Amino acid sequence: MGHAGGRRPADPKPHWQGHRERLRGKLLKRGAGALEDYDVLEVILMAFIPRRNVKPIAKALMTRFGSLSGVLAAPSTDLVKIDGIGETVDAYLKAIAELQSRASREEIRKRPAISSWSALMSYVRKELQHEGREQFRALFLDRKNQLIADEVLGHGTVDHAPVYPREIARRALELQASSLILVHNHPSGDTTPSRADIDMTREIINVLYPLGITVHDHLIAGTGGVTSFRTAGLILP
Incomplete structure (x- = not known):
């Protein structure tokens, strides 16, 4: 029809x-x-x-x-x-x-990183909580504790990222950084620091100290959140 x-x-x-x-x-x-x-x-x-x-x-x-x-x-x-x-x-x-990622990075570039703690923790978690391999990074800071650079310094398997303290020192000197914040992730999701994490952090602090470069903190990110070594008493003021 x-x-x-x-x-x-x-x-x-x-x-x-x-x-x-x-x-x-x-x-x-x-x-x-x-x-x-x-x-x-x-x-x-x-x-x-x-x-x-x-x-x-x-x-x-x-x-x-x-x-x-x-x-x-x-x-x-x-x-x-x-x-x-x-x-x-x-x-x-x-x-x-x-x-x-860039918007989050802007937030910690605008103000001193260690006084913008919530923005810093949010940035670290967004960057690393879903990373499938262990990754080690350093946030290099100037004298005002403002971010100079966020650089990946090592990748590893699901449970190990090789880190070389003297390479971190060399890069900090190149960037004229006064301090830094160490960051890595645990793909397992458990952000509890391991004995290897603690020993590595102490070794990095010992290498940087004679150079007048301060390690403010070491942050471990995972799906469970972010753990701060300083808050946990693993880095003394």
């Missing part, structure tokens, strides 16, 4: 398009703070994947990686295994992760 005027009725909208419009409306009217974590992820995916239902993709990402921070820290090789995530979307998610 024909239709009046010979025109066919418009195809109905896909069900997910209405969901997108409702989510977008909620974002615009109530702000991003009103959205759940998976909603925020959906909004981001909506921009990158315009013609597909992204809700199952967002749910799959959250199930696989556990949290927004887990999604942003996930290796590309794992991300692209999720149906709907290709190289382009992976690249966009990596750009968002880098944006987050």
Whole structure:
């Protein structure tokens, strides 16, 4: 049977398009703070994947990686295994992760790092809590305790990152750093300092002390949080 005027009725909208419009409306009217974590992820995916239902993709990402921070820290090789995530979307998610990292770094560059403790701890946790290999870094500070550089000084297996105290001393002198904060992660998630961590820290302090370079703290990051050697009484004032 024909239709009046010979025109066919418009195809109905896909069900997910209405969901997108409702989510977008909620974002615009109530702000991003009103959205759940998976909603925020959906909004981001909506921009990158315009013609597909992204809700199952967002749910799959959250199930696989556990949290927004887990999604942003996930290796590309794992991300692209999720149906709907290709190289382009992976690249966009990596750009968002880098944006987050740079914004956090700005917060500790603006003010003395040791007086911006909450910003520093947040930065360290974001950078390292989901790192799959043990990584050793140093935050080099100037005389005002402001950040000069955050540098990766060693990678290791899941339980060991080789650290060379004299290399740290050489780099501190090159940067004209007056002090530094040591940082590494425990991929196991348990941030309790090991005997090797304690001995290594003491060795680094002993090498830097004659050079007039202070070690303010050693921070261990993991999914369980961040442990401070100074707070734990392992570095004396």
